[in-house]
Structure formats: structure tokens, C-alpha cells
Amino acid sequence: MKLTWSHAVLYARDQTKMLDFYTNVLGFTITDRGPLAENAPEIVFLSNDPDEHHQLAMIQSRKDEEASNSVNHFAFRVDEFEDVASLNKKLAGIDGIRIMPLSHGNTLSIYFNDPEANGLEVFWDTPWHVAQPQGKPWDPTLGKQAALDWVEANFSAETGFVPRDKFYRNRQL
Ligand SMILES: [Fe+2]
Incomplete structure (x- = not known):
């Protein structure tokens, strides 16, 4: 078995601020987005690799104030x-x-x-x-x-x- 790294998923407090940073500063593209289920938080997928659907994804559901x-x-x-x-x-x-x-x-x-x-x-x-x-x-x-x-x-x-x-x-x- 060969494991090839694909993506990581983050919990975010402020999706707008995070997406601005990852798209405008780091150059990622939003490749998909939508609620995880009915009335559930949205997941936003980001990639900078044409062959990878997403390298990162973010779910706005983080409540704590601490650093990761x-x-x-x-x-x-x-x-x-x-x-x-x-x-x-x-x-x-x-x-x-x-x-x-x-x-x-x-x-x-x-x-x-x-x-x-x-x-x-x-x-x-x-x-x-x-x-x-x-x-x-x-x-x-x-x-x-x-x-x-x-x-x-x-x-x-x-x-x-x-x-x-x-x-x-x-x-x-
Ligand atoms: Fe490192």
C-alpha cells in the first residue's frame, strides 16, 4: 500500500477571513462548497493542484478561542x-x-x-x-x-x- 498525501480539513471560526487569506494571499481556488447536511455548517473545499479536488477544506464550526x-x-x-x-x-x-x-x-x-x-x-x-x-x-x-x-x-x-x-x-x- 502506498499512501499519498491528499488533504487536511480545518475547523474555522471566521470562514470569510480564512478564505480571504487562503485564496488571496496563498492563491488557493475554492473548488466546491455546501452544507455538510441539512442545517449543518458549510464545508468549503480549496485546491491549488489541478489533479486534486481539494488540498484543504474548512468547516465553520470552531468555537474555542485557543490556537490550534x-x-x-x-x-x-x-x-x-x-x-x-x-x-x-x-x-x-x-x-x-x-x-x-x-x-x-x-x-x-x-x-x-x-x-x-x-x-x-x-x-x-x-x-x-x-x-x-x-x-x-x-x-x-x-x-x-x-x-x-x-x-x-x-x-x-x-x-x-x-x-x-x-x-x-x-x-x-
Ligand atoms: Fe515542515
């Missing part, structure tokens, strides 16, 4: 380094969003929160694998080559630092 505490974060991969840098810039201008740029050596990531304090990560794969866990703060205003040079300088001495292809080619799960 059982899920650390959801993570999304982007294909272009520049996407991380431009999202970082976009998020920096939004009130209430805290951003933490962190590289795991195999990624250049930014961690941030959505408007209801759910944790998110958006990352770009570096060309390397390196043993995990590890992370170092990086500067997302660096250009692509400077960021790659920084990763190599900061992680190449760590255990298991190899070209990404070499690690995944031999991997058996």
Missing part, C-alpha cells in the same frame, strides 16, 4: 525559489502574521500562521538531502544563488549531506 494545539503545521512545496521570497514579502505586509524563515538544509522554508493561528510552511526544495531534524534561520531576501551558497556553506558539514537525487534514488520505504 494538536497540529504543528501544514506544509506546501513550491517549484520556484522566487515563490518563497515573494510570499515572504507579501506576508510581511499583513497584520497578525508572524513569519519565521527556516532552512532544513533540504529546504528553504518560511513558517507562518494563518489568521486563526494554524501553522503553515511553504518551502522550496534545495538540491541536497541532509539528515533531519535540523534547521537554521535564513534570509529570504537573498537571491537564489546567494541562498543556495548559504545552504551549502551551512549544511555541507552535517551528517548525510548528499545531492537530493542520490538520496531518493536509493530510498526504500
